[in-house]
Every structure is written in structure tokens, then in C-alpha cells.
Amino acid sequence: MSFGRLESTAAPKPMSEINMTPLVDVMLVLVVIFIITAPLLASSIKLDLPKTEASAVDAAPKFVTVVVDKAGQSFLNDKALTLAELAAQLAQAARLNPDLELQLRADSAVPYGRIVELMGSAQKAGLNRIGFVTDPKPAAAPGAKP
Template sequence: MAVSLGGNSGGPMSEINVTPLVDVMLVLLIIFMITAPLMSHSITIDLPIANPKTKDAELPVAPLDLAVKQDGSLYFNDHLVTEAELRAQFAVNAQKSPQPELQIRADKNTEFKIVKKIIGDAKDSGMVHVGFMTTDAPKG
């Protein structure tokens, strides 16, 4: 509470009333004292193991390599194939258990509609694992 000690007339006081500031700071201090211990407690959960070592672990399956050139020519495992042959290969490999991954390497100038058609054919054949191969960005 600010009190005038006499002197001049009852003009405006230039002193800052810090009582509300101290009240707010004490409330914040109490809040932080209560919540700080709660933040140090962690919740423990059991996460699944990424690669479990089991007795009947299956051997890794070699991925299927599909190269698509700019002109639309298709190379399945480094052999030139037509679209019909490629769909037949997709149907055969989709029946395997475990199913191999199809890795598509498309030229950067290849039209996307060609790649989209290949992905659609693979999906229609039952292929589930489809990936894209790229090169690293130049360093420097």
C-alpha cells in the first residue's frame, strides 16, 4: 500500500506497487513446486522388438529389381520385359511366402504415369511391398 508522507499536494505517485507482482510470483512458485516432481516421473511401456531372434527365423528374401528407363522400357532383374510379362512376374511373386519386395528404379526423367501404372499393376497382382530406389544427394 502506498502512503503519502506529506510534502506536496495529493498528486499522482510515481512509485510502483509491487504487491500484486509478488503475489503472482508466489503463486507461480507454488505451482512449479507442485508440478516439477510430476514431470520427472516417466511412463514405462514395453516396446516390440524389431528383429527377434527365433529358432524358425526365415531367410531373407532377395528383392525384385525393376528398372524403368526414360523411354518406358522395363528391365525386371536386368532382363528386358514387356508389360504383360511384368504382370505375370508380379502374379507369380505375389503368391510367394514371404513375399519379396519390389524395388523400382526409375530414371529421373521418366514420366510419372508410367511408374503409376506399374505400381497399379503390382497392387492389382497382390504385391504388398513396393519400394523406390534413389541415389544419394551430391555432397559438397
């Protein structure tokens, strides 16, 4: 005597396809592990760097501002100077920092010749980087002709 069903049923067929879900899960876990550990491996060299008294390097470029008003008077750091005094001050600044930039702020009424004199003095002093500071134009109203 046997226990169970009287009729026999066919056994289920084996799966012929690979289940991709566990494979994708394992791959995602490996990707996360590599993402987390990669930066740690890049900085694995431990160094004891020497100390120095030098100041830290500034990433921002240094500049000096020269202002010229409507009357043609030159100002350096809000101090009125003649062209000769300005040239001497710029030469001294250029000796201290050869990469110094001159930012020129001039009134729109200043004659072009005065600007050229200032640029020539700056170049003689050793300042070859000259920038012109301007104000942006106000946005035109819609429908207005330029």
C-alpha cells in the first residue's frame, strides 16, 4: 500500500532560462563597493610633509586699481597722484609682484589720450596685464529700438 495520490502527474519541467534579477543585484552591489573604495585607494600614500614659514599661495589674481575722473586726475588706492608719482608707484608694485594686473576705471568723458598715457606708464613700469572696468548696459525695454 502506498500513500498519496492515485494518479501520477508529470514532474515540473526544469527552467531553461537564467534568472537575471540575482545577477543584476550582485553586479550593483559590486559597483557600489568599487565606487566607495576607489577614492580611498587613490590617497593611500601617507606623507609627512615638511613645515615652512612661507605664506600660503593665493589662488586669486592680484590687481591694483587706477581711477581717472572727469577732470583727468589719476587716483591709486583713492589717493590722488600725478602721472610721474603714479608711474613710480606702479613700478614698485610691479617689482613686488610681476603678475600684477592693472584695472583701469575711467570716466567716459576722459580723453583717449589720457588713457593712452596711463597705459604707457603702466607698461613702462612692467605691468603688461591691463583690464578696463565698465558698468553693464541697462536692459532695453521691450519694443524699444536701439
